[in-house]
Amino acid sequence: MSERTIANRERRPSRRHFLQAGAAVAGGAALGATPGAADTGNLPPNIPEWMKAPGAPMGDQPYGTPSVYEKGVVKNISKTLPQYLSASGRTPLQELDGIITPNGLFYERHHGGVPTIDPAQHRLMLHGLVDRPLIFAMDDIRRFPSQSRIHFIECSGNPVYTKPYGKTASDLVGLVSCAEWTGVMLKDVLDEAGLQKEAKWLVAEGADAAAMTRSIPIEKCLDDAMLVYSQNGERLRPQQGYPLRLLLPGFEGNMNIKWLRRLKAAAEPVYSREETSKYTDLMPDGTAREFTFTMEAKSIILRPSGGQKLNDTGFHEISGIAWSGHGKIKRVEVSVDDGKSWQTAKLQEPVLTRALTRFRLPWQWDGTPAVIQSRAIDETDYVQPTLAELLAVRGVNHYYHNNAIWPWRITANGEVSNALA
């Protein structure tokens, strides 16, 4: 274990994990008499157990799943939600590398459960202020010229402004994920119907039990909006809108209507419940901001982050993610001295517009308590604010669009926790 300079306790293969793993291996390959012995018996100079017998045969997993030792890497779903039909589940960000979220770990938010939709019986209706109201089957949608683009989607309440603040990075900002999406440009589909000049908004509606509805400004629809049917190369997962979802890069997650069944061109927004009583941002003076679409620049250090532990002093790579709904990340700055000074982190190429961007900074930890944090600057030169700055303007009841810098506290024994909690 001393070889691991950083370890998440929950993830480290434990004795019990090993027992479960042994039981799960098909054919019951010889796994040693006792797990305790195997813990060391597989290390040099011994021959590891898994080299002494064939492994699982081809076809053992027609659809591959992660190693049994990664069982703990699952969506972060609270066990104390008031209900689970209109609810969210978070991506375990601190367990992942790179910028692409695996499909099974992409965050979820739905408002009336996850429907099971037969794609052969799914239709997209396009009507309202158009010259030719149209209906498309999924086969029709897939005939349009296709595009693949990498974009994040983020829930607008990620996190809220009120305590208690989360313990881990996932607790705090696990309602953001990033994927390569494949589909068609919405503009191409709208051109097919002939948008009338009075059409300033599209009312988008899902085929779920919430018939989730949001109004989208037409400028976005004609810019980079897409109708997507695939995610990271395979068809959308049901939780992500199978068979068809709207993708509005950089706009708050709930507007990326899943299970998309209808687009109505209109002169005005519909002012649906989801854009009046929900997803509006209450200010301290009692007014509320409406149609706050864009997710502003944000970043978070994932390694080391809350719940992890530095087991040794010396070299540690600080690594995290940054993103902006306004475009590309221009720079990420990291402070390891509680905000007194800031260093520029290295950005992993490619840096893509409205996508997660991985940043890294080499760091020598001397074993003294430290507070580390990151701040993102996007291509508009907007600088990610502190929580105090946001609270001073928006108060604690604003609920949505909290993009605060989030510091982590490291104690002398290496334990990492939320510095603002």
Added chain:
Amino acid sequence: MRWLRSHVALLAAVIAGLAAAAQAEESFHIGRAATPGEIKGWDIDIGHDGSNLPPGSGNVERGRVVVSEQCAACHGADGQGGVGDRLVGGQGTLAGAKPVRTVGSYWPYAPTLFDYIRRAMPQNAPQSLSDEDVYAVSAYILNLNGLVPADAVLDAKTLAAIKMPNRDNFVSDPRPDVR
């Protein structure tokens, strides 16, 4: 010379014709026409001004019955909330430390109530209530909030005419608002 000129003109006309044809081909001819009947069945959204509200009406008393049967388990018989959102009260609290956002205190448009109840409620059986019952439940909830009298009958016209107390308190997005 005249011969040449006329042929050049003809050639230009042919090229222009080809260009127009190419432009027409930019349409992919994908999908089929949606019929009025198909659109009518799916076009369920109600404008904030009440546009697209269906015929029919419902009263507060009928709403009380429907709510007790279909809604009370989550929202309480008097809309006080539970697993589901609180629907009643909170007027005057939005600028306070603990704002209570309900239909009465927060929602800007009454027709949205019809839209949302019909499309998404009750949670276990959305789009199952008759339009009359949706009007009735809307009337009951608005009555609990003191926005219509106990003998109110709501239809497309009367629902759209209700002015919600918080209607004028929404502002557009001023961000970036920090730095």
